[in-house]
Amino acid sequence: MRIEIVPYDFAWPAAFTIEAMRVREALGSLALRIDHNGSTAVPGLAAKPIIDIQVSVRGLEPLSAYGDRLRTIGYTHVPHPDDSFCPFFFRPRVGPHTHHIHVVESGGAEERRTLAFRDYLRDHTEAAREYEQLKRDLASKGVGSDADSHEDYARAKTDFIERMIATALAAGYPRSLPNSPL
Numbered sequence: 001m002r003i004e005i006v007p008y009d010f011a012w013p014a015a016f017t018i019e020a021m022r023v024r025e026a027l028g029s030l031a032l033r034i035d036h037n038g039s040t041a042v043p044g045l046a047a048k049p050i051i052d053i054q055v056s057v058r059g060l061e062p063l064s065a066y067g068d069r070l071r072t073i074g075y076t077h078v079p080h081p082d083d084s085f086c087p088f089f090f091r092p093r094v095g096p097h098t099h100h101i102h103v104v105e106s107g108g109a110e111e112r113r114t115l116a117f118r119d120y121l122r123d124h125t126e127a128a129r130e131y132e133q134l135k136r137d138l139a140s141k142g143v144g145s146d147a148d149s150h151e152d153y154a155r156a157k158t159d160f161i162e163r164m165i166a167t168a169l170a171a172g173y174p175r176s177l178p179n180s181p182l
Contacts, residue, residue, distance in 0.1 A: 003139045003153055005046050005132075012040040015051050019099055023055060026069045032056045032106045035176070037114050039135070042121045046132045051099045054114055056106040063087055066103060075101055085110050115174035117165050123175075127164055134160055 016036040023034055038052025039045050057066055060083075067077050067087070075089040082088065085108070089101040104111040121128040138156050168174070 002142070003048060003150070005135050005139050006049050007046050008044050009040075009049065012036075012047075012051060016041070016053065019051060019053060022073050023053060023070070023101070026073045027055065027057075027066055030057055030066050030069070032058065033111075035115060035118075037102070037118050038100070039131075041118050042128055044125075045121065045128050046136065048135075050097055053099065053101045054111070055101055055103045056111050057103055058106055060085070060087060060103065060105055070101060075099075112169070112174060113165050115176050116168035117161060119174045119176060120164055120168035120171070127167075131157075131160060131164070 013036065020034045020036070024031060033054075033056035035041075035054045035056070036051070037054045038050070039047030040049070040051050055066070063077070063083065067089070070077070070089050074091040074093070076091065076093050078088045078090065080088060085104070087103045089103070090097040091099050102114070104114065121131060134157060138153055
């Protein structure tokens with residue numbers, strides 16, 4: 001399936017809120033934070049129409065502690081080397097996916113990095129437009145046009161994302177967490 005970048009949808013924040021309530025109900029106190037992240041969390045930014053959710057937990061092991069509960073509300077875990085710092089889940093089971101969940105350790109580096117990137121793009125329109133253009137360029141070249149190349153699409157954005165995260169962290173982001181060292 002080809003990657004589709006669509007104009008910002010003002011319904012995305014509400015879609016996040018509804019899903020966050022479902023996730024909160026399923027995970028209870030296991031979820032220390034539930035944040036809207038990714039491009040759909042940046043007002044005005046064109047994006048793939050998938051709501052990205054970051055769930056912060058005390059510890060990533062055992063994965064079954066939260067994975068089994070997420071499965072009860074329709075999420076599928078995708079085993080990946082990133083499981084050591086950010087297990088990934090999606091729904092529905094058969095694409096196109098409408099929601100992604102990224103589980104991170106509360107207070108950990110991945111939690112801070114993701115929120116710093118989101119908050120920085122929210123506050124810096126020029127950086128958000130640059131990111132949008134990069135995504136549109138990659139999609140127009142067919143990067144991510146089949147299942148095997150979705151990883152290529154993500155990798156092709158890595159340099160930009162890492163540069164923005166470094167800039168954001170140096171500037172004191174994320175704004176949504178207390179300032180503390182990584």
